[in-house]
Each structure stands twice: as C-alpha cells, then as structure tokens.
Amino acid sequence: MGSHRNALVAVVRQELAEARGTARAVLAAAESARSEALRRKQLIRDAYSTCLAQLAEAREAAREDILRRTRTEAGSLTRNVESLAALYASGAAGTAWRYWTPTEPDRVTRPGLLRIGTIGYDPGDGERRLPALVPLLDHAHVNLAGDREAADGVISGLLLRALGTTRPGDVRLTVYDPEQLGGTLAAFAPLGHAGLLSFIGPGGLGPMLDDLVEQICRVNETVLAGEYASLAELIAATPGPRPEPWRIIVLLADAELSPGQRAQLDRVARTGVACGVHLVVRGLDLAPHPTVERIEVEGETATCDSIGDLTVRLDTAPPPERIAGFCRATAERLRQGPPPARFADLEPEKLWLESSAHGLSAPIGDSTDGSLIAVPLGDDPPHALIGGPSGSGKTNLIYAWIGSLAARYGPAELAFYLLDFKEGVSFARFAPGPRDPSWLPQVRLAGINVNGDREFGLALLRHLGEELRTRAQAAKRHEASKLAELRAEDPNGHWPRIVAVIDEFQVLLAGRDALAEEAVALLEDLARRGRSQGIHLVLASQDVSGIEALWGRSGLIGQFTLRIALPKARRILADTNLAAAVIPRFHAVVNADSGAAGANHIVRLPDAGDRQNWRTLQRKLWHRRPDNCVPPRLFDGDAVPRLPQAYRPTGRVAHSGDGGIGSSPGAVLGERIDVAARPARLRLGRMPGRNLAVLGTRTDEACDVLAAAALSLAAQGPARFSVVCLEPGAERSAARLVAELPQADWYGRADLDQFFDVLAPDGIPHYVLGYALDAAGASFRDRWRALLTDGPEQRIHVLGWWRSVPRLRDDLGGPGARLDTIGAWVALDVQGPELSPLSPQPGGPVWYPRARRALFFDRSVHRHPEVIIPYEVNSDHT
Numbered sequence: 057m058g059s060h061r062n063a064l065v066a067v068v069r070q071e072l073a074e075a076r077g078t079a080r081a082v083l084a085a086a087e088s089a090r091s092e093a094l095r096r097k098q099l100i101r102d103a104y105s106t107c108l109a110q111l112a113e114a115r116e117a118a119r120e121d122i123l124r125r126t127r128t129e130a131g132s133l134t135r136n137v138e139s140l141a142a143l144y145a146s147g148a149a150g151t152a153w154r155y156w157t158p159t160e161p162d163r164v165t166r167p168g169l170l171r172i173g174t175i176g177y178d179p180g181d182g183e184r185r186l187p188a189l190v191p192l193l194d195h196a197h198v199n200l201a202g203d204r205e206a207a208d209g210v211i212s213g214l215l216l217r218a219l220g221t222t223r224p225g226d227v228r229l230t231v232y233d234p235e236q237l238g239g240t241l242a243a244f245a246p247l248g249h250a251g252l253l254s255f256i257g258p259g260g261l262g263p264m265l266d267d268l269v270e271q272i273c274r275v276n277e278t279v280l281a282g283e284y285a286s287l288a289e290l291i292a293a294t295p296g297p298r299p300e301p302w303r304i305i306v307l308l309a310d311a312e313l314s315p316g317q318r319a320q321l322d323r324v325a326r327t328g329v330a331c332g333v334h335l336v337v338r339g340l341d342l343a344p345h346p347t348v349e350r351i352e353v354e355g356e357t358a359t360c361d362s363i364g365d366l367t368v369r370l371d372t373a374p375p376p377e378r379i380a381g382f383c384r385a386t387a388e389r390l391r392q393g394p395p396p397a398r399f400a401d402l403e404p405e406k407l408w409l410e411s412s413a414h415g416l417s418a419p420i421g422d423s424t425d426g427s428l429i430a431v432p433l434g435d436d437p438p439h440a441l442i443g444g445p446s447g448s449g450k451t452n453l454i455y456a457w458i459g460s461l462a463a464r465y466g467p468a469e470l471a472f473y474l475l476d477f478k479e480g481v482s483f484a485r486f487a488p489g490p491r492d493p494s495w496l497p498q499v500r501l502a503g504i505n506v507n508g509d510r511e512f513g514l515a516l517l518r519h520l521g522e523e524l525r526t527r528a529q530a531a532k533r534h535e536a537s538k539l540a541e542l543r544a545e546d547p548n549g550h551w552p553r554i555v556a557v558i559d560e561f562q563v564l565l566a567g568r569d570a571l572a573e574e575a576v577a578l579l580e581d582l583a584r585r586g587r588s589q590g591i592h593l594v595l596a597s598q599d600v601s602g603i604e605a606l607w608g609r610s611g612l613i614g615q616f617t618l619r620i621a622l623p624k625a626r627r628i629l630a631d632t633n634l635a636a637a638v639i640p641r642f643h644a645v646v647n648a649d650s651g652a653a654g655a656n657h658i659v660r661l662p663d664a665g666d667r668q669n670w671r672t673l674q675r676k677l678w679h680r681r682p683d684n685c686v687p688p689r690l691f692d693g694d695a696v697p698r699l700p701q702a703y704r705p706t707g708r709v710a711h712s713g714d715g716g717i718g719s720s721p722g723a724v725l726g727e728r729i730d731v732a733a734r735p736a737r738l739r740l741g742r743m744p745g746r747n748l749a750v751l752g753t754r755t756d757e758a759c760d761v762l763a764a765a766a767l768s769l770a771a772q773g774p775a776r777f778s779v780v781c782l783e784p785g786a787e788r789s790a791a792r793l794v795a796e797l798p799q800a801d802w803y804g805r806a807d808l809d810q811f812f813d814v815l816a817p818d819g820i821p822h823y824v825l826g827y828a829l830d831a832a833g834a835s836f837r838d839r840w841r842a843l844l845t846d847g848p849e850q851r852i853h854v855l856g857w858w859r860s861v862p863r864l865r866d867d868l869g870g871p872g873a874r875l876d877t878i879g880a881w882v883a884l885d886v887q888g889p890e891l892s893p894l895s896p897q898p899g900g901p902v903w904y905p906r907a908r909r910a911l912f913f914d915r916s917v918h919r920h921p922e923v924i925i926p927y928e929v930n931s932d933h934t
C-alpha cells in the first residue's frame with residue numbers, strides 16, 4: 057500500500073513537476089509576448105510623437121506660407137486699390153484737406169469718385185488707411201442719414217471736391233436749407249456772385265422741384281435728343297465744352313414733403329443723373345434706386361452702399377475759410393471767362409489721320425466759351441492774309457497754325473514753305489539745329505534772316521510757280537479740274553497741299569524794281585491758279601503799307617478771302633469792320649469772307665511760342681516721319697555757304713549734262729539764291745569773250761570767287777593754272793589756292809614778263825587767275841588785252857580781279873574801249889550805275905552792294921544779272 061502510495065506520490069510529483077514546467081514555459085512565453093508588445097507600444101508611441109512633430113512642422117510651414125502669400129496678395133491688392141483710388145479720385149477729388157488745392161481737368165478727363173474719409177485695414181504689417189470714395193457727378197445722388205452735423209460736414213466736403221475738380225461754371229449749386237436758411241453751407245455763398253449758387257427759401261421747394269423736372273425734360277428733348285442716353289455719353293462722343301452744367305441740389309430737409317413734392321423728388325432721383333442733375337439729400341429718404349448712394353453717418357464714422365460693410369472714418373469737414381477762398385477765386389475766374397486753350401489742346405486725338413484732298417482745316421485757338429475754332433484753307437478760302445502790328449503775336453499765331461496743321465496732315469498730305477523777311481530766326485525751329493536734330497517732317501523749306509535777300513523770296517515764288525505748272529500739266533493729263541480730282545485720278549502721285557507762309561511779305565514787294573514786278577506777277581498767278589492746284593499762300597505783315605500795296609492790285613487781294621487780324625491790325629478787315637480795334641491781347645479775328653463785318657470769329661490764341669511745348673510736338677511728328685522724308689532746306693541769310701567738297705580737286709563734280717564739261721567746263725562762283733541752293737556756274741568754252749572780271753575792292757570776297765572758280769575747274773579734269781598776284785593783301789589767299797591746285801604756277805609783279813613769255817597754248821585748258829590785275833600798269837596793258845581777246849579761243853581764259861570798273865576800262869583801252877572781251881563779271885561793292893558799260897541795261901542794273909552778296913552776269917546766258925553768295929573757300933578770314 058505504502059509503495060503504491062509512494063508510486064502515486066511520485067506520479068503526482070511528476071505531473072506536478074511537468075505542470076510546473078509547462079506553467080513556467082507559458083509564463084516565459086507570456087513574458088516575452090508582453091515585452092514584445094511593450095516594445096511595439098513604445099515604437100508606436102515614438103512614431104506618433106515623430107508624426108505629431110512633423111505634422112506640427114508642416115502645419116507651421118503651411119501657415120507661414122499662407123501668411124506670406126496673404127501678405128503679398130494683400131500688399132499687391134492694396135497697391136492696386138491705392139492706385140485705383142488715386143486714379144478715380146486724383147488731385148482735388150482725393151487729397152486730404154491739409155494738402156488740398158483745386159485741380160482743373162483737361163478736356164478729356166471725366167469725373168471720378170470723391171473722398172469722404174478713409175477705411176482702415178491691415179495688410180499684415182500694421183494698420184493702413186485707404187481713401188473711402190463715393191460717386192457723385194455723372195454717377196449718383198447722395199442720400200445721407202444719421203448724425204446731422206457730421207452729415208453736413210460730409211456734404212461740404214463733397215461739394216468742395218466736386219467744384220474743385222471741374223471747370224469754373226461747370227457745376228451749379230442749389231441749396232434748400234429751411235432750418236438754417238442757407239447758414240449750413242454759408243461758406244459757399246461767394247459762388248452766388250457768379251450765378252453758381254442759389255439758396256431756396258422754405259417755401260421754394262415745390263417750385264424748385266418743378267423746375268428741375270422741367271430742366272430734365274428739356275435736356276432729354278433738346279440736348280440728348282434721343283441720340284444719347286446721358287450727358288456723359290454725349291460729351292464722350294463730342295469732346296468740347298459741356299452743353300449743360302451739372303446741377304447739384306442740396307436738400308437739408310427734416311420735414312415731411314407733400315405727396316406732390318415727394319412725387320417730383322422721386323422723378324428727379326430716377327432720371328436726374330443722366331441729365332446732369334444730382335441730389336444731395338440729408339434728412340429725407342430717397343426711394344432706393346441704382347443711382348442713389350446712401351451714407352449712414354454715425355459720429356465720426358459712416359457706412360455707405362458702394363463701400364459695403366467696411367466702416368469709413370469720416371474726414372473732418374473742410375475749413376469754412378478755405379471753402380470761401382476757393383469759391384471767391386472760382387467766381388473771379390468765371391468773371392474772367394474760361395482760360396484759353398493751350399497749345400497742346402490744338403492736337404487731335406490721333407496724329408496724321410486727315411486727308412487734304414478737299415482742303416485743310418485746323419484749329420488755331422478757342423472761342424470765349426472754350427470751343428476750338430478751326431481755320432479752313434482749300435477751294436474757299438484759298439489764301440490768307442494775316443496782319444497785326446509788331447508784337448501783336450503774328451509769329452505765335454503762325455506757330456499755332458503750323459503746329460495744328462502738322463499734327464493733322466502727314467507729309468504726304470501737306471508741305472510747308474516758310475519764309476520770314478524779318479530779322480530773326482523764327483522758322484529755324486522747324487529745321488534740324490545743333491541743339492535739336494529733329495525737324496518738322498512737312499517742312500520743305502525754311503528761310504530765315506531773309507530780310508536782305510528779297511531774291512530768295514522771288515526764288516521761292518518761282519519754285520512754287522514751277523510746281524503750279526507741273527500740277528496744272530498733270531491735271532490736264534488726267535482731265536482733273538481741282539486737286540481732289542487729280543488725287544483721285546492719280547492715286548500714286550505725290551500731290552500734297554502746299555502752304556507757303558511769307559512773313560513780312562511787303563519786303564518782297566517794296567521798291568519799283570524788276571524783282572518786285574516779277575514777284576507781284578508770280579504772286580498773282582499763284583493766287584489765281586493755286587486754289588485749284590492745292591497751293592495756298594499765307595501772307596503776313598505788320599506794315600499797313602505792305603497790305604496797301606496789295607489793295608492796289610484788286611486781282612491779287614481778291615483771292616485772299618481768309619483774313620486774320622490781330623489786335624490793332626489795320627486794313628486787314630473791311631473798312632466797316634472794327635473788330636480788330638477792340639479785341640484784347642492774344643486774340644485774333646478770323647474772317648473767311650474777305651473781312652466783311654458779320655463774318656468774324658474771335659479766337660483766343662494759345663501760347664505756341666514756348667520752345668519746350670513746340671519740341672514735344674515736333675519730336676512726336678519727327679519720330680513718325682516716313683523713311684523717305686528728308687530734312688528741310690534751310691536758307692539762312694546770315695550764313696555764308698562753304699564751297700562744297702564736290703567742287704574741290706579732291707571731290708568729284710557731277711556732270712550736269714548740259715554741254716559736256718570737257719569742252720565747256722563750268723567755273724563755280726558762288727551759291728545761287730534759289731530754293732535748291734545750286735551753284736552759279738560760268739561756262740568757259742572755246743569762244744571769244746569767255747573771261748571773267750571780278751570787280752570791287754572787297755579783297756576777301758574777290759579771292760573767294762577766284763578760288764572757288766579755280767578749284768571747281770581743277771575738279772573737272774586736266775587743266776593748267778597760272779596765278780598772277782599783284783596785291784600783297786591777296787597773297788595769302790592766292791598762296792593757299794596754289795597749294796590746293798594740282799598744277800599751278802605763281803607769278804608776282806616781278807615775274808609778269810616771264811608770265812607772258814612762257815604763255816603758250818597746248819590744247820589743255822589754261823586758266824589765268826589774276827589778283828588785282830589793274831596793278832599791272834600801263835606797260836602790260838596791250839599784252840593783257842591781247843590775252844583777253846585771243847586767249848579763249850586757244851583755251852586760255854583770264855579770271856581776273858579788277859578793283860574798279862574804270863580801272864578795268866583803262867586796261868582795256870580807256871573811255872571808249874569795247875568791253876566785249878569780258879563775257880562775264882561778278883560785281884562786289886560796285887554801285888549799279890558804275891556797271892553800265894558792262895551791262896545790257898542802259899544806266900546799269902539796280903544794285904545796291906551788300907556784304908557777302910555779288911552780282912553775277914554772264915552775257916551768254918543772262919538777260920539780267922543775278923545775285924549770288926560768294927562761297928567761303930577758306931575759313932581764315934570770316
């Protein structure tokens with residue numbers, strides 16, 4: 057039993073041991089699972105916190121990014137809003153009262169918004185304030201409610217800004233203030249003196265509303281006339297002064313209206329804005345309408361329809377003394393009338409859009425109501441006469457007219473020829489100069505300092521005469537009777553209208569000489585036939601005698617149907633027309649009916665003389681010039697032309713094609729006074745008499761004539777030169793000539809025998825340049841005479857300088873001597889009658905010597921001598 061028990065105990069023990077072992081193993085497994093779970097828990101915790109940190113970081117970065125973007129966007133939105141605010145409420149519409157001054161709008165600016173206070177906002181870098189703007193003129197009525205005193209301050213500010221951003225007279229105020237009888241807006245009272253303000257008494261509201269309704273009906277019927285929806289639209293389509301002022305009706309009424317008044321008020325509120333009638337109402341509610349802007353005022357703040365929920369911090373009311381000062385100044389300006397147009401106002405909206413086919417039309421200024429006055433030129437009136445005493449503004453008027461025309465008509469439509477016989481350079485600005493390389497593209501020719509050179513005026517008229525002939529021939533070919541037809545028939549031709557302006561034209565007609573006669577004949581022809589060929593003359597004069605010279609020629613004056621008279625001009629208008637005597641400074645009478653009373657337009661002229669304003673326009677036009685546009689020819693009577701390089705031995709002379717240079721080379725003597733600035737040439741062919749005498753005592757000019765002749769001959773091919781210099785004062789110049797000529801021998805007084813001894817024809821042209829040949833003495837006379845007589849046929853030509861005509865005559869055989877060996881001469885300071893032995897005209901030519909001008913006569917080509925300008929060959933004596 058005992059052993060059984062023992063065995064059982066052993067078994068139990070065994071089982072217990074096994075169970076214990078198993079339990080231990082299970083425990084160990086559970087322990088390890090637990091620690092694994094703990095580890096994983098820790099891992100998850102770690103991952104979680106990393107994740108949290110990352111999320112926080114990402115969130116922070118995103119927040120930063122959003123903030124940054126918000127700031128940038130807010131910044132740029134702010135800038136946009138600020139610039140929009142500045143754009144819509146510029147100048148007096150938006151400036152704080154501290155800096156406020158009125159700003160006059162230009163002709164194209166339309167009313168914008170008006171500031172009543174500011175709106176605060178924070179773009180992220182601290183509080184900023186934007187102007188709070190509300191609409192009024194052309195846009196809305198304003199209906200204020202709330203705090204009465206503050207609302208009145210807003211009204212004062214709005215009115216001052218509206219008045220300060222419009223032209224005096226463009227806004228009229230009516231104030232209904234039954235409580236204070238006008239006292240609320242008393243500071244505006246000075247406007248009443250100019251008829252711009254009226255206060256309505258307590259009983260006047262009904263009639264005033266009736267009157268407004270009538271006004272609106274009238275504007276709709278007669279001004280807008282069904283063509284435009286509003287005055288704003290009409291003005292945008294037809295720029296110019298307002299046909300109707302804005303009317304602002306201020307109603308400061310706290311009482312109820314009668315049903316009739318209410319109905320009228322509602323009508324005005326609905327229809328007024330389109331007709332320029334605006335209500336500014338405090339104390340009454342206007343019926344809601346898109347054109348009604350409501351402002352709720354509460355102490356120093358307000359809210360209004362156009363600004364939404366944002367709170368406006370209201371500006372303080374403008375100081376009454378400032379309002380009164382402004383209103384006084386406005387009334388005074390109105391009394392004086394609107395300011396005259398500025399030069400820039402003459403410019404069209406777009407440059408060079410006009411066609412000149414049927415004529416030209418351009419404003420030169422405005423009338424007293426501010427509308428621009430255009431001056432026509434074309435078939436009728438074809439030509440213009442401008443008159444006014446010195447200093448009355450003729451030059452200024454011409455500038456204004458030229459500028460206005462040049463801005464409208466491009467170079468294909470218009471060409472100017474401008475000549476000023478006054479001393480001065482008024483037309484020089486149209487040509488390139490040392491300080492300004494620009495030129496007016498339509499100007500073909502500008503003549504300045506022409507007062508001594510009537511010949512240049514004649515040259516211009518001849519040139520225009522040629523143009524007239526060319527146009528008449530073309531018109532005949534195309535069977536056209538006027539320019540518009542010629543241009544239609546010949547669309548590829550270049551037929552701009554020509555406007556020739558001659559200031560102080562009477563200089564041209566002064567004197568009873570051949571020049572004046574020819575000038576008058578040419579003027580008559582141009583005036584008569586230029587009309588249909590698009591050539592228009594504009595003659596200006598300060599001198600009544602000049603105009604009277606025209607009056608004597610009824611055929612001529614009759615063509616000048618456009619008259620422009622400046623203050624105190626005499627005889628420009630008809631005798632019974634006294635307008636010029638009464639117009640003020642800087643005004644003109646424009647009359648397109650030959651000055652007849654009743655056809656006057658009084659024009660206020662802008663200041664067109666200001667260089668900077670002019671340059672601004674000219675540069676704009678210059679930059680638009682077509683590629684083939686060449687600068688104008690500038691003739692300056694005070695400038696001495698230099699011998700062109702082409703006429704020096706190093707240059708190459710262009711063959712003129714008339715006569716062959718080889719057989720008949722042309723000696724260039726000086727510049728002709730003509731439009732093309734051509735050289736005056738003397739042909740030296742193998743003919744008797746082909747010699748030249750330069751006559752007079754002006755050494756420099758005589759030397760220049762001889763040098764120009766010799767150099768230009770040397771430039772034309774093989775030639776020999778002998779320089780005979782008998783005057784010490786000319787030696788320097790003669791020596792320079794010898795140095796520049798390719799082949800020349802020099803002879804002084806002591807070498808005269810030798811000169812004649814070696815003289816032998818060899819077929820090559822041989823030119824003898826003689827300086828002061830009258831100094832050679834009696835002993836050489838025969839030999840000189842023989843050379844002058846026989847030389848040319850052997851191709852030896854004398855180009856000699858004699859210091860007087862009698863000395864030349866002595867050298868040629870005394871008083872009865874024949875002078876036909878001198879085929880050509882150039883006279884410097886020799887009076888006309890002294891030239892009679894050499895001249896075809898009995899008594900000699902009409903010639904009064906003047907500096908740097910010479911009279912040139914070539915028997916084989918001239919009927920009359922012509923005036924030339926001796927070239928400057930070397931610059932050491934000028």
Ligand SMILES: Nc1ncnc2c1ncn2[C@@H]1O[C@H](COP(=O)(O)OP(=O)(O)OP(=O)(O)O)[C@@H](O)[C@H]1O
Nearest residue numbers: 445446447448449450451452598642661662663665
């Ligand atoms: N519309 C104007 N507005 C302002 N200034 C003007 C106006 N017209 C002329 N002037 C000025 O008046 C002065 C004389 O004008 P301008 O030279 O045009 O007169 P003018 O009749 O041509 O005189 P003159 O015949 O003596 O040359 C100039 O200083 C010019 O700037």
